[in-house]
Amino acid sequence: MKREDKKTESRFFSRRDVLKGAFYGLASLAIPIGSADASVWDAFFQKHFREMNKDEVGAVIDRLEKEYYKKFGKKFDIKTTEAIPGTLFGYGLDLSRCIGCRRCVYACVRENNQSRDPQIHWITVLRFKQGKKWVNDLEEAEKYYYPGEVPEEGYFYMPVQCQQCENPPCVKVCPTQATWKEPDGIVVVDYNWCIGCRYCMAACPYGARRFNWGEPRIAREELNTNVHYLGNRPRYKGVVEKCTFCIQRTRGNPGRYPACVEICPVGARKFGNLLDPKSEIRYIIENKRVFRLKEDLNTQPKFFYFFAT
Amino acid sequence: MTYARRLVLLIGLCVLFATLAVNNAYPGEEQEQTAATTRRKADPDMPKYVVPPPPLSEGIFPCSQCHEGMEPNPTRRELTFHTEISKGFNHAKEQRWCLDCHNPDDRDKLRLASGKLISFEESEYLCGQCHGTIFRDWKVGVHGKRTGYWNGRKVYRLCVHCHYPHWPKFQPLKPLPPPLKPDHIKYRKLSDDEIPRNPIGDISETVYKYEKRR
Ligand code: SF4
Numbered sequence: 361m362k363r364e365d366k367k368t369e370s371r372f373f374s375r376r377d378v379l380k381g382a383f384y385g386l387a388s389l390a391i392p393i394g395s396a397d398a399s400v401w402d403a404f405f406q407k408h409f410r411e412m413n414k415d416e417v418g419a420v421i422d423r424l425e426k427e428y429y430k431k432f433g434k435k436f437d438i439k440t441t442e443a444i445p446g447t448l449f450g451y452g453l454d455l456s457r458c459i460g461c462r463r464c465v466y467a468c469v470r471e472n473n474q475s476r477d478p479q480i481h482w483i484t485v486l487r488f489k490q491g492k493k494w495v496n497d498l499e500e501a502e503k504y505y506y507p508g509e510v511p512e513e514g515y516f517y518m519p520v521q522c523q524q525c526e527n528p529p530c531v532k533v534c535p536t537q538a539t540w541k542e543p544d545g546i547v548v549v550d551y552n553w554c555i556g557c558r559y560c561m562a563a564c565p566y567g568a569r570r571f572n573w574g575e576p577r578i579a580r581e582e583l584n585t586n587v588h589y590l591g592n593r594p595r596y597k598g599v600v601e602k603c604t605f606c607i608q609r610t611r612g613n614p615g616r617y618p619a620c621v622e623i624c625p626v627g628a629r630k631f632g633n634l635l636d637p638k639s640e641i642r643y644i645i646e647n648k649r650v651f652r653l654k655e656d657l658n659t660q661p662k663f664f665y666f667f668a669t
Numbered sequence: 670m671t672y673a674r675r676l677v678l679l680i681g682l683c684v685l686f687a688t689l690a691v692n693n694a695y696p697g698e699e700q701e702q703t704a705a706t707t708r709r710k711a712d713p714d715m716p717k718y719v720v721p722p723p724p725l726s727e728g729i730f731p732c733s734q735c736h737e738g739m740e741p742n743p744t745r746r747e748l749t750f751h752t753e754i755s756k757g758f759n760h761a762k763e764q765r766w767c768l769d770c771h772n773p774d775d776r777d778k779l780r781l782a783s784g785k786l787i788s789f790e791e792s793e794y795l796c797g798q799c800h801g802t803i804f805r806d807w808k809v810g811v812h813g814k815r816t817g818y819w820n821g822r823k824v825y826r827l828c829v830h831c832h833y834p835h836w837p838k839f840q841p842l843k844p845l846p847p848p849l850k851p852d853h854i855k856y857r858k859l860s861d862d863e864i865p866r867n868p869i870g871d872i873s874e875t876v877y878k879y880e881k882r883r
Pocket of ligand 1: 457458459460461462463464465485517519623624625626627628629
């Protein structure tokens with residue numbers, strides 16, 4: 361009997377230790393409540409972006425603006441502008457004009473706050489030798505070309521970025537629904553919901569998604585503080601990002617052209633509303649030789665490569 | 670350590686070169702910046718848009734400064750003034766000479782094949798005489814660079830902003846640097862000064878100058 365009692369007692373003590381441990385553990389978790397870092401707690405319990413009401417979104421934006429101010433010492437203006445009814449964005453890229461100068465790549469980096477170190481580029485310009493097999497598998501693409509001048513004799517160039525598929529495989533595979541297609545056709549990522557599993561990167565047939573392998577670094581004076589929650593706001597280490605057709609610029613009335621459209625020195629890049637029969641993108645689709653990349657995969661890109669001449 | 674430093678130096682150099690390249694990319698824009706934009710007159714054929722003034726050579730225009738009172742000479746010859754134009758001239762050279770586009774009597778005007786005189790501000794009508802399909806594409810916004818708003822006011826460029834009329838082939842550019850190979854990713858925390866700078870600055874400063882000057 362006595363022995364038994366002792367046993368129970370010792371077990372009881374050990375259980376108490378466990379409980380104590382658990383209590384202190386919880387207490388340490390709870391510390392942020394009430395302290396200045398309550399935002400950590402809020403961030404942890406943030407709802408899915410599409411399930412939040414206006415006030416909840418507003419609270420998230422306030423929190424993020426404070427967070428960014430603390431981190432970068434700059435005031436950010438984070439928009440959550442919704443899709444304009446009656447718009448479905450489409451993009452055109454004139455392969456007979458592109459000279460492969462990469463102005464678009466770096467205009468995009470600047471506009472969309474891509475990390476400078478580790479380096480992230482949303483646009484990749486591919487170079488192909490004329491007359492070689494190319495469009496099926498992109499196998500002979502060269503992306504590190506760096507001659508003194510472009511265009512080079514005997515080559516042509518094809519920039520690739522997110523194709524904003526109508527049937528996006530990346531959205532299907534995301535286990536947390538951190539990426540989805542908006543009503544205006546833009547596929548977006550919520551960087552506060554992404555867990556960094558990179559399934560979407562494996563699923564994307566265009567290699568358009570980028571992963572933040574390290575803490576993204578941008579020189580303070582180069583930060584663009586005009587941002588959209590679903591677009592170019594600063595990202596975190598361990599999340600996936602990609603082209604959003606410059607959602608922070610294009611969703612407006614009037615809405616600006618994307619940065620890559622405006623920088624392209626040869627005017628190879630075209631953008632507009634696919635639902636507007638008078639838009640230039642519709643003119644291109646109806647009058648020019650147009651193709652979509654890897655059409656046979658049924659991803660239905662809204663990115664149209666064309667040949668104006 | 671030395672490797673990291675070398676890498677930083679390399680990136681720095683790339684950025685420097687790229688900046689130089691960008692600065693040289695649009696030689697015409699400097700002068701355009703100082704002039705006001707013009708609004709295209711209502712033309713039922715064309716959407717509403719704005720065109721910046723043409724990149725006229727400083728000190729050369731107005732042509733009448735010198736040509737007033739000079740006897741027009743239509744013969745093909747080596748010019749003694751405008752020498753670089755007559756040397757470099759490469760725009761259907763066999764079929765064309767100065768007065769096919771420049772108006773002989775009032776040199777500050779261009780002349781269409783119909784005899785109609787137009788100003789340098791609307792030179793696209795002159796180009797469009799031969800390049801009809803391109804002109805059509807340009808009008809709908811498919812040929813050439815445009816900036817502005819996809820659902821609002823657009824800023825076009827004249828043909829001559831990108832194609833120098835006397836040798837119109839688009840001039841080659843220095844490309845910006847290629848992406849780094851994935852092995853550049855290292856665990857190292859750069860100081861603010863060490864972070865590579867982007868070779869392209871704020872686009873609102875790079876491309877909106879026409880619109881700001883309204
Ligand atoms: S800026 Fe234009 S010409 Fe240069 S690589 Fe990009 S699409 Fe091609």
